Amino acid sequence: MRYPLFTAFLLCIAALTVQFSDAVWFPVFVAFENNGQSVYDSWRTPSMCNDLPAILKITGRGKHLRNHVIDHWTEMNINMVKVELYQKNEQVVWMTFNARNTNNLNWFSKTNLYQSSFTDLSTRSITNYFSAAGESIPNVVSRRFYISRQHRGCPNDFGWLCIAEKPDVCKWAQFSKYPVFIYTKQGRSWNRDAATADTLVISVSMDL
Template sequence: MRKFFIYILYVLSDAVCSLAISSNIYEVLKGIKLLNTYYTISLNHNSTNKCASYCLADNTCVSVNYNFVTKQCQLSTKSPLDESTDVVEDNEWKVLFSKKDLPPNSWELIFRGTAGTGVKLYDSFVGTVSLPAHEVGCYLPVTHNLTCTTHYRDPILDIWSTQSILKVKVAMYKDNVMVMNMVFNNTYNGLNTDWYSKDQLIYSSYTDMITVGITYNFFSIKGDEPIERRFYINKNYGGCDVDVGWIAVFDSGPTCSYEFGLQYPAFAYMPNNVMGQWDLKAFQLADALAIYIQK
């Protein structure tokens, strides 16, 4: 029955094959392949559009693999943007997908920072510095464990106030494993930095961050601007030896002894889900910082 259905799609696909790419229904990511596939079609000529049209005509299909060497077309029920999808790097393949096919309430990656690149994270986020071309892995969830050697910034950050964004999530990763995360409401219809505040925080993996009566001397993306501690959530100063906080992006330095030897930008977080004293080197360093939105 499946083969008959695929045959019917093949007969009808010429009517929709040019629609799939030309109308921007599908985006294309080169150099990766999804492992979660359920049917393979061998095409007799090189046609990305033809492959995409099969997915477009099958209600169970979310994305497709296309091999431009063997001309194989593989249908998948998964999106490469879904953290549960198995993705590998392979230069013979490319994936066609649509963001509209993500499951309800999914998190969409809009920014990813890579530690130690020498490019300031804050300037990259607010768009005051031009970023080099990024690998396809930078565009996808960190848990996919794909190559990413620079920062990635989605243009949606430039039209933030025009988008219907409900929530924003910030997470840090070490060895492709999430080590902390926070979720914020996006009730301000303003700058793309306004949501990062204690008033908008609705969840934190830090159990003491949302304790009633807790105070902060910094809680913002801009952070401590003169010394470039960004995405900074800190409880108190009083001399470097008594600084206490939760997370920080060190874009430059050092100012205090606990910043000596860092490769910038450095993504510092306190482990064990509670605040810590910076001078005791209680913090650890993450490899990546990711920001997601939910619409």
């Protein structure tokens, strides 16, 4: 059965469609650094975002951009998800996930990881966090879409990806504005090897 929302979605984002390997990717979420808006809550809450436009000409970054397909995840025959980080329009991180039999949150997991630009990250990697909810403790940390290897005191924290959303107990996640998209390069120390990106894009591939 085809849904009107699904048909409208395909028409709206035709200009954004990207061919990658054998998958056709449809962007459904675009988030921006430093706008004070939670990425995790925006992903889950339509009213917090602007609609994702058909032609992605960003005129302002006051709100993240979101397509309502996210709210109809299980109806849309989504089979793959791609997460990308960009810095000044250059892709710096990418990851793909198997999405069959998932919902709009649990697809982001080590079990579902398919491929990644992190050459040392796989379904067999040792992690203490790998989820969209990440690690969230009021007034201590708010680390979303968090892929962490270990916590052994702030100087010895290691991992791959973190969206820092609020002031953090550790210096490596302390910034003047949030959210901040943090990833590690080469080594996995958040203190020595971390860099930041300015834009997050999440895309889906589905059975048409």
